[in-house]
Amino acid sequence: xxxxxxSSSLARVSxxxxxxxxxxxxxxxxxxxxxxxxxCHLEAILGYRQAYISQQLMALREAGLLDSRRDGKYNFYxxxxxxxxxxxxxxxxxxxxxxxxREPAMHKKQCACPHCAPAFSNSILxxxxx
Amino acid sequence: xxxxxxSSSLARVSxxxxxxxxxxxxxxxxxxxxxxxxxCHLEAILGYRQAYISQQLMALREAGLLDSRRDGKYNFYxxxxxxxxxxxxxxxxxxxxxxxxREPAMHKKQCACPHCAPAFSNSILxxxxx
DNA sequence: ACATTATATTCGGAATTAGGAATATGATAT
DNA sequence: ATATCATATTCCTAATTCCGAATATAATGT
Numbered sequence: 167x168x169x170x171x172x173s174s175s176l177a178r179v180s181x182x183x184x185x186x187x188x189x190x191x192x193x194x195x196x197x198x199x200x201x202x203x204x205x206c207h208l209e210a211i212l213g214y215r216q217a218y219i220s221q222q223l224m225a226l227r228e229a230g231l232l233d234s235r236r237d238g239k240y241n242f243y244x245x246x247x248x249x250x251x252x253x254x255x256x257x258x259x260x261x262x263x264x265x266x267x268r269e270p271a272m273h274k275k276q277c278a279c280p281h282c283a284p285a286f287s288n289s290i291l292x293x294x295x296x
Numbered sequence: 297x298x299x300x301x302x303s304s305s306l307a308r309v310s311x312x313x314x315x316x317x318x319x320x321x322x323x324x325x326x327x328x329x330x331x332x333x334x335x336c337h338l339e340a341i342l343g344y345r346q347a348y349i350s351q352q353l354m355a356l357r358e359a360g361l362l363d364s365r366r367d368g369k370y371n372f373y374x375x376x377x378x379x380x381x382x383x384x385x386x387x388x389x390x391x392x393x394x395x396x397x398r399e400p401a402m403h404k405k406q407c408a409c410p411h412c413a414p415a416f417s418n419s420i421l422x423x424x425x426x
Numbered sequence: 427a428c429a430t431t432a433t434a435t436t437c438g439g440a441a442t443t444a445g446g447a448a449t450a451t452g453a454t455a456t
Numbered sequence: 457a458t459a460t461c462a463t464a465t466t467c468c469t470a471a472t473t474c475c476g477a478a479t480a481t482a483a484t485g486t
Contacts, residue, residue, distance in 0.1 A: 175393035176319050179384065182391040183317035188474090189310040205433055218475065220434055231390075239432050239483050253386045254309065260361075260379045261312040263305035278431085318444090335463055348445065350464055369453050369462050408461085 185229040186250070190214060191222050195231075195250060196265070202235070202244035206277040240279050315359040316380070320344060321352050325361075325380060326395070332365070332374035336407040370409050 186195065193212050197203060203211075208219045223243055226232045233246045245251075258265050316325065323342050327333060333341075338349045353373055356362045363376045375381075388395050 175388070175391075175395040176322055178391040178393045179387045179395065180317055180319040180322055182387055183313050187310055187313035187317055189306055192306055192310055206431090215476075216433070217435085217477085220432095221475080224434075236483090241433060247390050249386060249390045253383065253390060256379060256383045256386055257309045257312055258305070260377050260383060261305075261308040263308045265305040265309065336461090345446080346463070347447085347465085350462095351445080354464075366453090371463060 181229065182231075185225055186231065186253075188222075190218070191226060192254070194219070194222055194226065195245070195254070198232075198243060198245060200245070200248075200251075201281075202242040203281070204240040204242050204277075204279045206240070207279055207281060210277040237280070311359065312361075315355055316361065316383075318352075320348070321356060322384070324349070324352055324356070325375070325384070328362075328373060328375060330375070330381075331411075332372040333411070334370040334372050334407075334409045336370070337409055337411060340407040367410070372411075 186192065190212070194208055197208055197211050205216060205219050205223065208214070208223075209216050212219070214222075223232060223234075227234060227243070231246055231250060232243045235242045235244070316322065320342070324338055327338055327341050335346060335349050335353065338344070338353075339346050342349070344352075353362060353364075357364060357373070361376055361380060362373045365372045365374070
């Protein structure tokens with residue numbers, strides 16, 4: 167007895183598609199890729215204001231698409247489900263668009279976070295100034 | 297030199313996802329399945345008003361997702377791209393929903409269209425009353 | 427304690443969208 | 457020509473979403 171179309175299943179699919187579809191959210195998902203990214207990072211890469219990025223991340227997180235991990239000042243976001251890339255690939259194909267990258271995002275523009283400036287972060291080489 | 301993320305590619309993917317995401321449109325896409333359906337049909341199956349169905353069909357058609365074929369009074373709609381079902385399957389999986397059928401939709405509720413009442417439509421058995 | 431940096435949240439008005447009512451169009455039948 | 461049925465379209469407003477500004481919180485440094 168396989169489950170058939172229930173309104174709640176439809177609603178969940180609808181919600182998923184709605185929540186990822188705004189262009190800035192697609193940009194964020196692609197920027198995160200298979201890696202992780204902090205807010206300042208996405209701010210630097212994508213050029214949106216911090217509060218705006220944060221809002222979009224919240225929406226994606228509440229939808230269960232992103233997980234976050236705090237590391238000191240930084241809050242790193244990553245995809246909660248891998249299937250998202252297949253979905254985007256599929257959508258791109260239908261839309262006749264080639265746009266999907268799934269690398270962990272080597273960042274051209276930089277912020278001060280550990281990922282952008284690894285030499286200066288969490289490093290045992292940097293001694294406390296006590 | 298493979299094409300990279302252009303804003304227009306992103307925009308197309310965004311538009312695609314947006315246009316299919318409303319629940320009534322998902323219902324319509326699933327109801328059409330791999331077959332075709334006229335408006336009165338979808339009206340009967342889904343219970344939305346005619347004008348509303350028509351509006352949603354227009355939106356999907358303008359987005360290039362549906363083709364239509366006129367047959368007398370009836371206007372039959374079918375999916376313009378097959379990939380749509382893979383997309384929906386994918387979305388359902390991520391949303392932890394099982395809902396996708398891709399049969400040509402055997403209709404429980406009926407309207408007077410050739411597909412619902414095949415015995416009375418276009419049939420050589422029904423002679424004109426001249 | 428105070429400053430600074432990273433991030434989150436709240437508020438509100440502008441812009442957009444949803445969807446109902448009414449009506450128009452197009453095909454067929456009489 | 458008129459009626460009827462299937463479908464499309466226009467109009468309008470309530471509801472929603474977008475996104476900026478301002479502010480709050482949380483961690484770290486000095």
